Amino acid sequence: MGEIVIERLTKHFGQTRVIPGISLSIAQGEFCVFVGPSGCGKSTLLRLIAGLETATSGTIRIDGRDVTALEPYDRSLSMVFQSYALYPHMTVRENIAFALRTAKRPEAEIREKVAEAARMLQLDPYLDRRPAALSGGQRQRVAIGRAVVRHPAAFLFDEPLSNLDAALRSDMRLEIARLHRDLGATMVYVTHDQIEAMTLADRIVVLNGGRIMQAGSPRELYDRPANTFVAQFIGSPRMNLIPQAALGLGPAGAAQVGLRPEDLRIAPAGPLTGRVDALEYHGADLSVFVDCGAGGRVNLRAPGMLDLAPGATVALAFDQDRAHFFDADGNRL
Numbered sequence: 420m421g422e423i424v425i426e427r428l429t430k431h432f433g434q435t436r437v438i439p440g441i442s443l444s445i446a447q448g449e450f451c452v453f454v455g456p457s458g459c460g461k462s463t464l465l466r467l468i469a470g471l472e473t474a475t476s477g478t479i480r481i482d483g484r485d486v487t488a489l490e491p492y493d494r495s496l497s498m499v500f501q502s503y504a505l506y507p508h509m510t511v512r513e514n515i516a517f518a519l520r521t522a523k524r525p526e527a528e529i530r531e532k533v534a535e536a537a538r539m540l541q542l543d544p545y546l547d548r549r550p551a552a553l554s555g556g557q558r559q560r561v562a563i564g565r566a567v568v569r570h571p572a573a574f575l576f577d578e579p580l581s582n583l584d585a586a587l588r589s590d591m592r593l594e595i596a597r598l599h600r601d602l603g604a605t606m607v608y609v610t611h612d613q614i615e616a617m618t619l620a621d622r623i624v625v626l627n628g629g630r631i632m633q634a635g636s637p638r639e640l641y642d643r644p645a646n647t648f649v650a651q652f653i654g655s656p657r658m659n660l661i662p663q664a665a666l667g668l669g670p671a672g673a674a675q676v677g678l679r680p681e682d683l684r685i686a687p688a689g690p691l692t693g694r695v696d697a698l699e700y701h702g703a704d705l706s707v708f709v710d711c712g713a714g715g716r717v718n719l720r721a722p723g724m725l726d727l728a729p730g731a732t733v734a735l736a737f738d739q740d741r742a743h744f745f746d747a748d749g750n751r752l
Contacts, residue, residue: 421447421573421605428477438629452608452620460629461609497566498575503558505550512546515564536564556587573605647749656680656718665714669744677743683719689736
């Protein structure tokens with residue numbers, strides 16, 4: 420249970436085309452992440468799957484059933500929002516049980532499912548508390564628990580960690596990854612945070628302007644980006660794009676050479692030379708920004724212990740088999 424198939428899906432708001440036409444299949448049990456910059460259409464696409472927005476055209480099928488015109492409740496999906504959306508006057512136990520009580524499930528079944536979700540999400544000590552007495556991470560676990568008890572065909576997550584601080588986001592990523600392993604359920608997750616995408620996804624769908632730029636595993640997108648948009652969106656620090664003329668290498672038709680910061684190194688001599696413009700110390704790593712003139716501003720990742728000062732002149736070298744080549748339209752060669 421949980422296969423989602425989208426065929427030629429479009430969404431217009433008046434004269435504005437937010438989703439100009441997307442086709443995508445999400446396999447049963449897959450953790451699929453939609454990622455992209457603000458306004459790229461990722462949340463709209465998720466809301467179309469959920470039934471919170473009406474498609475202009477196209478179809479959405481869940482386990483072979485056409486749900487395009489169905490109400491959200493009839494799609495057998497559970498959604499977790501960025502804002503938690505908990506009832507403040509209810510306890511954790513009552514919040515988790517709410518959907519089951521609304522569906523008039525037997526009390527014994529409700530108690531069993533709430534207990535199972537609480538155990539899975541480590542919420543047992545908090546069942547009789549109200550949301551105001553919980554931390555942000557605990558509230559998000561309650562929201563996830565409310566989704567889990569429904570045993571949906573798939574889970575939809577709309578930027579669920581955006582309101583948490585950095586430490587809690589890291590903890591919750593581990594919680595969500597563990598939940599996916601335990602349940603084996605289909606999960607569709609929207610985020611603008613590429614770290615969440617890279618660490619959680621079986622497959623990442625990179626969106627821009629309502630179109631799919633590339634879909635693949637995190638390793639596929641990192642090692643073989645289909646275009647310069649994906650090349651610079653996936654990876655932190657982002658990939659350097661250097662004019663081919665500044666390096667004089669690459670296949671016919673190459674206009675830009677892509678180099679990951681970790682694939683560049685300071686050497687006695689190399690095809691690029693420049694002046695150190697800025698340094699960012701991260702402890703184990705050092706981000707070095709080098710002004711290479713016609714080659715542009717280049718970022719490389721160096722060991723944190725490197726003794727270097729702004730204004731120094733350095734040469735940069737790299738292994739050519741680590742270079743990526745793109746044509747004038749930004750497509751991979």
